[in-house]
Amino acid sequence: AGHALAAELLEPDSVDLITVLNHDSQAAGVTVIPMDECYFHSHEMMEHRVMYLLAGKAATEICYDIVDPGVGSDLRRAFAIVARFVDNYCSFGFDQFVFAGETSDGLLDRRDTRVAAELERYYTQVKKLLLANKDKLVALTNRLVEEKTLLGDQVQQRGFAPTGGRHQTGDARSDLQRKVFQYGLRAVALAELIDLGTVACNLNIVNILA
Numbered sequence: 001a002g003h004a005l006a007a008e009l010l011e012p013d014s015v016d017l018i019t020v021l022n023h024d025s026q027a028a029g030v031t032v033i034p035m036d037e038c039y040f041h042s043h044e045m046m047e048h049r050v051m052y053l054l055a056g057k058a059a060t061e062i063c064y065d066i067v068d069p070g071v072g073s074d075l076r077r078a079f080a081i082v083a084r085f086v087d088n089y090c091s092f093g094f095d096q097f098v099f100a101g102e103t104s105d106g107l108l109d110r111r112d113t114r115v116a117a118e119l120e121r122y123y124t125q126v127k128k129l130l131l132a133n134k135d136k137l138v139a140l141t142n143r144l145v146e147e148k149t150l151l152g153d154q155v156q157q158r159g160f161a162p163t164g165g166r167h168q169t170g171d172a173r174s175d176l177q178r179k180v181f182q183y184g185l186r187a188v189a190l191a192e193l194i195d196l197g198t199v200a201c202n203l204n205i206v207n208i209l210a
Contacts, residue, residue, distance in 0.1 A: 001141040002059020003031045003074075004155060006052035006126050009133060011045070013156060019149040043091065046081055051126040053078040054119070058127040062134060063141055078119060086114050 004018045018031045053074045060068035085091040087098055096111040130137050144150060 001137060001144050002055040002057075002062075002130060003052050004150075005059070005133065005137050005140055006055035006129060007031070007048075008155060009129055010048040010051060013152070015155050016152045017149070018144065018155065020144050021148055043085075043089070046085070047122065050078045050081050050119075050122045051129075053081075054123045055126045055130060058123065058130050059137060059141070062127070062130055062137065078122070079115060082115050082118050082122070083111075085118065086111055092118065 001018070004015045007014045015031060056074055057068045057071045060066060060071075086096045090097050092114060096107065096114050098107065098111070140155075
């Protein structure tokens with residue numbers, strides 16, 4: 001729920017499907033969010049992705065006051081993105097840039113320290129965002145506990161996304177979601193959506209716990 005809510009608050013109407021059904025031995029569920037074709041050309045969109053990757057950890061702490069032991073995959077993805085900010089893009093200055101394979105201890109220490117500091121900053125931002133919308137977070141968490149799987153238009157109907165977006169009635173993706181969800185075939189729904197996303201808009205899968 002934390003991933004989905006953060007994504008909708010940062011980029012409205014961005015979630016296609018969320019579920020807490022276990023699809024493998026590692027994750028408790030998934031959130032399906034389209035990877036916009038402009039993603040790698042937009043620093044802001046990449047920052048948003050970092051924030052909603054960290055949102056699962058924040059949501060678990062907010063809702064349950066415990067440390068989430070299932071966020072390893074999310075953290076690795078977030079670290080990788082921020083490392084690109086620090087090194088490849090020099091988003092925070094040039095003193096951490098690795099030039100021509102230079103790997104001095106001082107440079108690597110500066111880079112790792114900056115990556116950790118920026119992740120702390122993004123985590124603080126997304127946790128504040130979720131705390132400011134705690135009523136929505138709790139409502140979405142409770143609904144997921146009850147229904148297990150929600151489609152994008154159902155998230156929209158809860159007020160987390162503007163109306164008239166990608167998920168309005170008649171959209172091919174939304175029709176497919178409803179058709180499969182109606183028969184309770186969650187695994188098939190996920191497989192079909194991933195296959196459709198490969199052709200239509202390069203779906204990206206983000207593991208979630210809360």
